Amino acid sequence: MKLSAKHSTLLLLALIIALAPIFFPSAYYFRIGSVVFVNAVAVVGIVILTGYAGQISLGHAGFSGIGGYACALAPVHLGLHPALAAVLGAVVSGVMAYLVGRPILRLKGYYLAVASLGFGILVSMVLANETAITGGPDGIKVADLGLRTLLADAGVPLTNAQFWYAFSGICLLIGSWLALNLHDSPTGRALRALHGSEIAARTVGVDVARAKVTAFVISAVYASVAGSLIALQNRMITPDVAGYMHSIEMVTMAVLGGAGSVLGAILGATILTLLPQALTVFQQYEQIMLGLVMMLVMIFMREGLLPSLTALVRGRGE
Template sequence: MDRLFQSSTLRVLLVLLVILAVAPLFFPSTFYYRIFTLISINAIVVIGLVILLGYAGQISLGHAGFVGLGAYASAIGPAHLGLPPLLALVLGAALSGAIAWFVGRPILKLRGLYLAVVTLGFGILVHMVLVNEAWLTGGPDGMAVENLGLVALVKSFGIKAKTAQVWYVFAGLILLFAAWVALNLRDSPTGRALRSLRDSEVAARTVGVNVARYKLIAFIISAVYASVGGSLLALFNRFVTPDVASFIHSVELVTMSVLGGAASVLGGVAGSALLTSLPQVLAALHDFETVILGLIMMGVAIFLPAGLLPSLTKRFGRVGQ
């Protein structure tokens, strides 16, 4: 039992569980349930980037494209095909994984920043399609998303809860599952192979690691994470626009990962919490919001180069990654 509780995986999951359980005690209104739900959804996408960027050392500058695919799968599936929302979510994740395989397979055999360039183009292409194909996506104005029915499901068990509270629990549970998968992947033989790529592709190839294969695995997994996060975002907001697949959103997601700690699952959650909640905190300073956010990002990059959470835990005591 002592050995079990010494597991870094269990420590991280316990930290997340405690935060999710305790945070509502300090919420002055249901609005804060919404903010924390958005943090959980963004963190799911960012954990996928932790696998790609932090574990495998590969950069994607168009990851919002996969977020957009997932978001619109949950909108188009029920609206045009009559699919249940959850089935549309699963099919969107499968489609994103298939596209990631198709896009990444020829590119990830090469070295350098080819993946970053290709994903940048992919993200721009997805955004253009979502904007221009109005007959399918609603165009720039976006489209409504069918209700997932979580509140009705909860009430069927005799539990009275508001929509924001139900979504807070639902997104939190999926976040815990996403973190558990990523942490177990990190400690698996596949995870060790991915981390060897980050340190040195030449050394990894020398000891028999199939570099292209493991790069592709990381890319596909991160695309599935992004798609699931996009579907949850669309279902939560009950509306989706092409902005969900914009280049700016891709940059925001990468920034969340890097700020929190690119190789840390808990750091990815911290980065998501920081960039998701900061605009709300700085709402009173709207004219200076972008400047303050930029200064914070520069400060973390300069003084905490390993990322916010890993740098702080290294200085003040290890909590676990």
């Protein structure tokens, strides 16, 4: 039986996640790998918003902040298990996205970008200033998820780095599976239709404002989950997670690899996560590189790396 594009993408992703550790020179790479996967989870959410629906958000880190601080605060103040706290964070993020998005997504063009930017910065300001609750700019400690101990009791002992590599890898697979399902579903077609031509989408009966809110809410939940994963993995969280630069990084990762494709976005997340690691010597040039990459890719490869390269290879093949 021939594999569908969806299944071959997932299989490829699963194989890479499972086999990459063979080539790891040191245990530190598990840690880097898990950072890549967590970033990729957030970026897959951006794929749904930007790649499918053609909307841009410059404040998605705000939702990561909500997800992250939910894991820090809900166990302490509400007595919730950290896993349930992450779910609570996702629900709060979704509701916030709905409330912010509903009035604004009726407008066109750059309005969502601006509104989301304002929203994201407000979240990071509250997190940094409400020191009594959030611990302020220095951040706050996060409870243990507890799953690693359970696994060890069940006879699967993993180091902390190995556990988070596997756990965030599985989260990425689930996130990708959902995004790929959506792509070829009625909702996904409606989102991509409004990306292609908003006016034509309306004439085939798509409630455009509602479709945009749907994409905004789903992608906010992805960002929130990524924020929760960061908090649980590091056992602490700082307001930086909600910062403007983090929002920009998410969007850049998505468009660098190719916002339209899940695999491309994961590639973008990988490159932009690894690049600073590889360039630690040139740390002061990091911003220059990031800015240059953003401009060059958008000017010369509007579709992003993966689609542009695929087109190039296909062009050669014919």
